[in-house]
Amino acid sequence: MSLGWDGPCKRGVALSDVRMNRRPLPQHGKPWEPPAPHACACVADMLGDCHARIRYFASLALRLAEGEACPVDAREAAARIRRYFTEAYPLHVADEHDSILPRLRTRVPDCEPLLTRLENEHRCLDTKLPELLAVCEKLESGAEEECAAAVAKLRSLGECVQTLLDAHLTNEESHLFPLIRERLTPEDRDAIRDEFRARRELAMAASHSQQNED
Ligand SMILES: [Fe+2]
Numbered sequence: 132m133s134l135g136w137d138g139p140c141k142r143g144v145a146l147s148d149v150r151m152n153r154r155p156l157p158q159h160g161k162p163w164e165p166p167a168p169h170a171c172a173c174v175a176d177m178l179g180d181c182h183a184r185i186r187y188f189a190s191l192a193l194r195l196a197e198g199e200a201c202p203v204d205a206r207e208a209a210a211r212i213r214r215y216f217t218e219a220y221p222l223h224v225a226d227e228h229d230s231i232l233p234r235l236r237t238r239v240p241d242c243e244p245l246l247t248r249l250e251n252e253h254r255c256l257d258t259k260l261p262e263l264l265a266v267c268e269k270l271e272s273g274a275e276e277e278c279a280a281a282v283a284k285l286r287s288l289g290e291c292v293q294t295l296l297d298a299h300l301t302n303e304e305s306h307l308f309p310l311i312r313e314r315l316t317p318e319d320r321d322a323i324r325d326e327f328r329a330r331r332e333l334a335m336a337a338s339h340s341q342q343n344e345d
């Protein structure tokens with residue numbers, strides 16, 4: 132799974148397409164993928180790319196819940212959802228917590244109520260996402276009984292997670308992104324991009340060394 136913005140600066144699928152709720156589950160062969168990330172974009176666009184991926188995987192979880200018991204390729208889709216929310220999503224949250232919010236606190240002190248609200252939303256999501264990961268783990272097991280129970284749980288949980296996520300992402304796109312574009316300095320944005328890249332390089336290096344140990 133790519134964690135960074137090191138690909139070519141092109142977009143295979145419009146963002147509006149990604150936001151559609153109904154996408155086919157990945158089938159054998161080449162699965163549908165979220166759009167290629169920006170390589171040369173502004174910070175808000177980079178965060179927007181992450182939001183497209185978050186929406187994609189949240190809607191994939193809902194699609195999984197539409198099956199009677201275990202939809203086709205549920206194991207593979209559940210594994211991708213779990214991998215995304217375990218590996219890539221925490222990097223996005225760290226981008227906001229460690230690179231964006233502290234700078235906005237310095238540059239725009241009167242945006243504190245917004246930043247506090249966004250942090251609360253992150254905490255709220257942090258309590259729900261582990262439930263989603265646990266359900267995905269059960270689906271990955273492929274055990275028939277576990278699978279049926281997991282799909283049933285996913286019907287309510289998937290909806291809840293998607294609602295929370297969508298409200299949060301929309302808040303950021305409506306209120307946080309304009310502040311990033313308008314109130315941070317070019318030096319801030321350069322430093323933020325460097326931090327985003329370094330964070331992913333570190334994660335990739337840790338993942339490679341973990342694989343070598345396994
Ligand atoms: Fe966020």
Ligand SMILES: [Fe+2]
Nearest residue numbers: 178227300303
């Ligand atoms: Fe975000």
